[in-house]
Amino acid sequence: MNSAVLNESAQRYFQPKTALSRVIAEAPYFTRCSDNKTAARIRPREFAIRYPYMQVNRTGMVSWLIFDLDHNDPLIWESAGLPAPNLVVSNRHNGQSHLFYSIIPVCTSEKARSKPIRYMKAIYESMATKLNADPAYSGPVAKTPGHPWWRTWEIHSDVYELGELADSLDLPLKPYWGHKENTDAVSHSRHCLLFEELRFFAYSIVAKEREQGSFISFSRQLESFAHSHNAFINRGFAANLTQSQVLATVKSVARWTWDRYTGSLPRNKGVMRLDNSLSLRERQQKAAKRTHKTRRQSTQVRIQQACQQLTQQGLKLTQTAVAKLAGLSRQTVAKYCHLLNRIEPTSLATPATKSSVKHAVHQIPAPQDCQQNSAMPKPTCSKDKVSSSSQSSLTPARSFTCESYGSQKNTVDAQIGQLQSREIAGNNSKIVPITERWRS
Incomplete structure (x- = not known):
């Protein structure tokens, strides 16, 4: 490859306030890259832009929505009524393209919030439908913008908010999961087959993992299941899925199932098991009465235990002493002053022992x-000789x-x-x- 062409294209990445400069700014420092879609090499991002394929989004962070167009109409976004992409990177031979939409970064790590991720995925799926893009494309490797292999069209450098993209979409309200596994309808796609098998396996174990395990252990079980079922050569396909493709499917299924799946589990009606025919206000009133009753009983038990401890120690029963020992406020103990009167204080005098008696x-x-x-x-x-008068006065026993x-x-x-x-x-x-x- 001509080094002069590479140097000329590389200089475009360092021009400020351009879409190409944001590509190198949002890419990981050590970026996966190669001459094919495997992107097996890891290079610093300044060197990764010299390869035709590279990792654009950082791990655990999405800064670009990339759509893989398998057709030769890169301007389909105009007829679909969608905002203009920042970059259009097309194949010079067949016209297939990648559309790059620059968005405010959305965290997708294990500790990220679920709602922004779901919102972003809903927008991506709706746009992919309108653009007739490949729904199985999940990145993270894309055509390197500005590389001489591709025809790069830099349209603008604005950064979209998700709400701006959603304004031109009608986000569909569809059921979250199917009732049964349907592998026949997706038998032509390895990704869809693995996704269908993996998600129903996740549905079967997620309830147990929520109670006894964690999200990490849940993800590890899904990963083990996915690798064991990644034997598509035996099913008549040319090759198995790559490790990165399997892990991407596992991550998607694990996050969605852990956050949103409830399935056929019984509905949680609360401890009181109130009838749904009652109005919301009536159910709240009944629940409030039960809560206050339970709280009063717990407070009474704490006060009685504190009174017994003070009595056994021979201390005076005062509201301040009881409140301090029970961990309550004095005002709360004052409301239960009748409990202090019921406690009969034991005698503080200790009986004399044998060792304390002096003979x-x-x-x-x-x-x-x-x-x-x-x-x-x-x-x-x-x-x-005693006189008779003196003896008569004495009456001895x-x-x-x-x-x-x-x-x-x-x-x-x-x-x-x-x-x-x-x-x-x-x-x-x-x-x-x-x-x-x-x-x-």
Whole structure:
């Protein structure tokens, strides 16, 4: 290929505010390119423009809507009433062309929003129908604009919004999915066959993946299914689909099915299972009553649990303390103040344990003989001479002799001595000497 022609065409990409300059600006830095449609080579975009085929849109971003016209009428957009494309790149031999529409970039990655992608796809499908373009074309490789192999017509450098393109279209309202697989109607196309088989497989597993898996695992299952069914040579075709074609179909089916498919699953009528015959206002009122009831019950349980914890800790039941422990506001606890009154606070006094009792002398019981004679009079000795008047004034329950009193006194003194020795040896505590009081 003549290097002078290449240099002349390459300079057109670096002229500011032109459609060709936007081609190189929106292309990935390392661009797929080659001399055929496989685009197996990867080169920097400044070198990729030297090849007749290159990747125009970045991965995960669409900046160009490209339509593949299999007929030789590149001006069909005029008779279809569509806006003019930015670039028309035609084959010099058969007149087949690629129409390039420059749009505001739309993100198509896994984390992108679904509605802009669906809107863009609806516009693309409607325009492809009017332009009689190949519906199976999905890029990303296109004819390189400005390459000497092709006839390039640069019309304008404006960037379209999707709404501007939609103004000239009647976006169709069609059913989102078919009821059964129809491979006979598309048996002539490898892309359509794979698409039909893949989408019905996706319908069968998407509900389970939403509950137990993720979009990534869902896409991997579809990719494995698509590769296993990419055996079109055995079906009578000349070759199988390329890996890039299979991955493009998988991406399209996975994104659409994950976002929009509901299929034959039962309709979600909510927890209350309200009848559809009720008006929207009545259903909202019933649902609001149930929600408020559930919320009140949950609040009551939290307040009661907080009250029980404070009571067990021996703390005072106040609205502020309950609110802090329950994680509620004081105003909310004030509305349920009747719950605080129902809680019976337990006694804060702890019972005395055995280890806290000191063995004092006054806790020692009296001898058994002394317990039987609680009103013991002053003993008299038989040798003493007591007058009859003094004896008549005394009404003793029992008469004691000096010998009996002395023996009892010795017994009590012995018991007190033993206890005092045990107290001194065990606790080293001070013993209250009550012997004199006992003796008196």
